[in-house]
Amino acid sequence: MTAIGAPIRRQGPSGDGTILDRSVAGRRAWSLAPLDVPEAPIASEHARAGRPGLPEVAEVDLVRHYTGLAQMNYGLDTGMYPLGSCTMKYNPKVAETVAALPGFQRLHPLQPDTTVQGALELLWRLERALCEITGMARATLQPPAGACGEMTGLLLMRAYHEDRGEQRRRVIIPDSAHGTNPASVRLAGFEAVPVRSDARGLVDVGALAKMVDESVAGLMLTNPNTLGLFEEEIDEIAATIHGVGGLLYYDGANLNAILGRCRPGDMGFDIVHINTHKTFATPHGGGGPGAGPVGVNAGLVPYLPAPIVQKAGDGTFSLEHGGERSIGRMHGFHGNVGILVRAYSYVFLHGADGLKEVSELAALNANYLARLVKTDFPLAHPDMRPMHEFVATAKPLRDATGIKAMDVAKRVIDLGFHPSTVYFPLVVEEAMMVEPTETESKATLESFAEALRQAARDARERPEILREAPVTAPVRRLDEARAARALKLRW
Numbered sequence: 015m016t017a018i019g020a021p022i023r024r025q026g027p028s029g030d031g032t033i034l035d036r037s038v039a040g041r042r043a044w045s046l047a048p049l050d051v052p053e054a055p056i057a058s059e060h061a062r063a064g065r066p067g068l069p070e071v072a073e074v075d076l077v078r079h080y081t082g083l084a085q086m087n088y089g090l091d092t093g094m095y096p097l098g099s100c101t102m103k104y105n106p107k108v109a110e111t112v113a114a115l116p117g118f119q120r121l122h123p124l125q126p127d128t129t130v131q132g133a134l135e136l137l138w139r140l141e142r143a144l145c146e147i148t149g150m151a152r153a154t155l156q157p158p159a160g161a162c163g164e165m166t167g168l169l170l171m172r173a174y175h176e177d178r179g180e181q182r183r184r185v186i187i188p189d190s191a192h193g194t195n196p197a198s199v200r201l202a203g204f205e206a207v208p209v210r211s212d213a214r215g216l217v218d219v220g221a222l223a224k225m226v227d228e229s230v231a232g233l234m235l236t237n238p239n240t241l242g243l244f245e246e247e248i249d250e251i252a253a254t255i256h257g258v259g260g261l262l263y264y265d266g267a268n269l270n271a272i273l274g275r276c277r278p279g280d281m282g283f284d285i286v287h288i289n290t291h292k293t294f295a296t297p298h299g300g301g302g303p304g305a306g307p308v309g310v311n312a313g314l315v316p317y318l319p320a321p322i323v324q325k326a327g328d329g330t331f332s333l334e335h336g337g338e339r340s341i342g343r344m345h346g347f348h349g350n351v352g353i354l355v356r357a358y359s360y361v362f363l364h365g366a367d368g369l370k371e372v373s374e375l376a377a378l379n380a381n382y383l384a385r386l387v388k389t390d391f392p393l394a395h396p397d398m399r400p401m402h403e404f405v406a407t408a409k410p411l412r413d414a415t416g417i418k419a420m421d422v423a424k425r426v427i428d429l430g431f432h433p434s435t436v437y438f439p440l441v442v443e444e445a446m447m448v449e450p451t452e453t454e455s456k457a458t459l460e461s462f463a464e465a466l467r468q469a470a471r472d473a474r475e476r477p478e479i480l481r482e483a484p485v486t487a488p489v490r491r492l493d494e495a496r497a498a499r500a501l502k503l504r505w
């Protein structure tokens with residue numbers, strides 16, 4: 015580039031603002047045949063004064079603007095995305111093809127049941143599959159996200175206790191829990207009570223036993239937990255909570271470690287939510303859409319949101335509207351059906367054997383990667399074996415060089431990868447939470463490990479590079495605190 019001179023900067027999205035900045039009065043992206051019917055005036059009560067302020071652009075401007083934006087993005091179709099707890103696996107394109115079939119894509123939610131038997135059968139079969147995978151009796155497919163699944167599950171918990179005339183107000187969650195857990199507990203009208211993790215990174219069972227009494231509505235747990243570790247004393251934990259009449263809620267946002275191997279229902283859980291957009295491969299991030307189905311044991315079925323799909327003796331399917339004890343709706347119509355079609359495709363593409371292989375490879379990949387980087391980034395709990403993800407720490411590097419996990423993450427961007435999650439879980443200093451998923455090859459894992467090791471070498475030899483990073487991304491360091499607090503929802 016230097017020999018032949020820098021390219022003349024083409025008009026692109028970066029630095030050029032929004033599509034409105036490309037607007038030129040009178041430009042149009044359409045060409046319609048001349049009007050051959052009489053023009054009808056808009057009734058005055060519907061007419062607006064002035065122009066709506068839409069961008070006036072040609073088709074080519076539109077295409078280049080949005081293609082340019084897409085090219086600035088980093089996604090699973092461009093590279094590995096080891097964002098811990100997010101399960102950013104490659105999403106097979108066949109699921110997109112199935113979801114785009116006109117029979118699914120052009121459904122109207124108000125069509126009579128008799129005209130949508132195929133779609134209802136798909137929802138019914140997906141529900142059966144998710145119940146089989148989690149060990150639950152029935153499930154609602156309505157919630158549009160994991161966090162909404164949590165809220166649904168907690169409302170079910172509340173309905174269950176209230177039905178027994180009990181006003182239980184406390185829900186116990188481990189201190190390593192995903193941030194949505196305490197938020198959902200509060201939203202559902204409960205008080206969130208943290209239980210501490212012990213030195214192994216597992217729930218401190220002794221501390222838990224001292225906390226429980228009849229004011230406890232239940233416990234929310236992820237297993238393997240947010241540190242990627244399996245709660246070995248899950249039977250004891252379940253007995254402790256059930257012993258005081260509480261319920262066990264399983265945050266199954268990510269089932270990648272247990273698919274086909276063990277089931278929350280068999281561990282003693284009563285309620286489970288699943289993020290189909292994580293485990294069952296739907297592109298996600300940036301806020302949706304997703305699906306967070308919630309499965310429950312037989313005793314909780316009457317409280318499920320409605321409608322759910324029922325299969326009649328003659329093999330036909332219908333939507334059953336809720337009974338008196340149902341908590342009501344969690345979403346308009348039937349949830350994000352397009353996402354559920356993708357989940358169905360994924361489940362039946364793999365079959366039982368394939369799903370079991372998914373969890374095997376997810377754990378193998380995470381453990382292999384953890385070993386490749388442990389000299390520079392040791393595991394936060396080195397005596398424990400992680401499962402589908404691991405939590406390492408940049409603390410030794412920081413103590414030696416002053417370079418923090420955040421600087422490493424930014425350097426990794428310049429080295430061509432999406433970084434891992436950093437500073438979560440909160441209980442680990444300089445946490446780096448890495449989840450490679452099963453879809454990455456050995457070669458890709460090795461190049462990512464090399465990027466992390468390179469970042470560590472740079473931290474020791476030329477730390478200023480890390481403090482400046484990223485220099486190759488469309489945007490440099492963002493003020494993340496301000497971005498989260500000072501929301502600007504319009505331009």
Ligand SMILES: *Cc1c(COP(=O)(O)O)cnc(C)c1O
Binds near residue numbers: 195
């Ligand atoms: C992602 C995640 C959630 C939240 O799911 P959303 O679909 O983003 O609302 C909840 N719990 C855990 C453990 C997660 O990883």
